[in-house]
Amino acid sequence: MGALVRLLFTALIPLARNFFKYFGTWFLQFFFWLKVARFGLFLIKVGIFVALITGTADVISSIVDSLTVAMPAVLADGVNRILPDNFSTCVSAIVLAKFTVMALHVKDRVLGLGGV
Structure with a gap:
């Protein structure tokens, strides 16, 4: 054998x-x-998220910068004394942080598509 x-x-x-x-x-x-x-495929999906967050940051910043309000001179002076000089940047950062948290909650489901 x-x-x-x-x-x-x-x-x-x-x-x-x-x-x-x-x-x-x-x-x-x-x-x-x-x-x-x-x-x-994984890099493409990550690139989509980075582009989404970057594009959203630009859109939010342009929307906040384009806001104008007509008010009396005394009230405008009072608001300018209270609000910081970079108020639009602060509001943009807050809104973008909220959007980023929402996008990161969705990221696991999107990155899981296609078996990656």
Whole structure:
């Protein structure tokens, strides 16, 4: 029985070597392509979130900067004494922080799409 097993292995080992010699590189290329493709999809999804947050920051900042209010001179002077010089930047930062928290709550569901 041992001689039969040895004969079987001596015949199968060269076949296995030739199989992996010819098809092993294809398997490795497919495996690495799959890993790179999945990582690329992940980077695209992360890029979408970064672009969404950056675009939202620009939109919020432009909306807050474009707000104008007509009020009497005495009231405008009083408001200017109370509000800081960078009031629009502060409001933009607060609104953007709230939007970012909302986007990060949704991120796990979106990044989970497609099995990544």
